[in-house]
Amino acid sequence: MNRHLAHAVPAQGGPSFPGAIPDSIRASALMQKGGFDVLAGLLDEPCREQMLSEAVRSYATAQESAVAVSDREEYRGGAPARRFLSAPGGDVQDASYHAAWMLGFLREVTGGAPVTPSGSRGTYTYYARASDHLAIHRDVETCDLAVVTCLYNGPHAASASSVPATAGNGGVLCLYPSRMLEPLSAIRRDPATGTIGVRLLPGQTIVMFGGIVPHAVLPIGDHQVRIVSVLCYRIEARGLPVARIAHALSAHRS
Numbered sequence: 597m598n599r600h601l602a603h604a605v606p607a608q609g610g611p612s613f614p615g616a617i618p619d620s621i622r623a624s625a626l627m628q629k630g631g632f633d634v635l636a637g638l639l640d641e642p643c644r645e646q647m648l649s650e651a652v653r654s655y656a657t658a659q660e661s662a663v664a665v666s667d668r669e670e671y672r673g674g675a676p677a678r679r680f681l682s683a684p685g686g687d688v689q690d691a692s693y694h695a696a697w698m699l700g701f702l703r704e705v706t707g708g709a710p711v712t713p714s715g716s717r718g719t720y721t722y723y724a725r726a727s728d729h730l731a732i733h734r735d736v737e738t739c740d741l742a743v744v745t746c747l748y749n750g751p752h753a754a755s756a757s758s759v760p761a762t763a764g765n766g767g768v769l770c771l772y773p774s775r776m777l778e779p780l781s782a783i784r785r786d787p788a789t790g791t792i793g794v795r796l797l798p799g800q801t802i803v804m805f806g807g808i809v810p811h812a813v814l815p816i817g818d819h820q821v822r823i824v825s826v827l828c829y830r831i832e833a834r835g836l837p838v839a840r841i842a843h844a845l846s847a848h849r850s
């Protein structure tokens with residue numbers, strides 16, 4: 597049984613862009629929680645262990661993503677500053693990615709519009725070197741909805757009820773649900789306002805409107821290793837795909 601972990605629903609703030617976000621998504625259970633939710637047990641323990649084994653095997657082929665300075669993208673995608681390794685998923689991850697139960701669950705919590713995998717395969721991301729990180733961004737237009745599961749957080753694997761003493765804020769996922777309608781430059785100028793930090797522990801999954809809610813991964817600490825499974829989905833909502841939100845926002849602002 598999935599267990600929803602409580603988090604504060606943020607106050608709605610910032611400018612209003614009526615019509616920019618489809619009504620079904622605005623009214624969805626996920627948006628009512630601030631555009632994201634943290635779940636324990638979405639993937640059961642055997643599945644997580646198999647996925648971790650697959651991720652460890654894939655590490656040998658992982659490629660580096662490295663961008664020193666974020667570009668000027670204001671809404672979605674672009675080239676945020678980042679440093680990490682990633683590798684394509686495999687058969688184990690594929691099974692969850694395309695599972696009918698997963699698609700049904702995601703459709704239910706995101707307002708009822710069809711949810712489809714963005715591609716044939718997800719990825720494994722490795723924050724495995726000191727200062728590996730991902731700066732403030734919204735996800736690319738093919739990734740309206742992100743499902744990120746922590747597979748490992750070391751050097752000492754933490755249980756879901758404990759916090760790794762060595763981690764500090766390293767690897768914490770910072771989300772800005774109350775600033776979802778602000779341009780990225782405004783959030784980067786003032787990253788402390790409205791941030792909600794989520795320390796995703798092994799076995800926990802965050803489901804988020806990654807194309808709407810700005811977010812970042814803080815640099816990991818010395819000797820820290822985090823391995824996560826990343827699945828991306830598209831949502832087609834009432835004739836206005838979330839992929840077009842950036843354009844709607846741009847039009848509103850011009």
Ligand SMILES: [Fe+2]
Nearest residue numbers: 734735806811
């Ligand atoms: Fe992201």
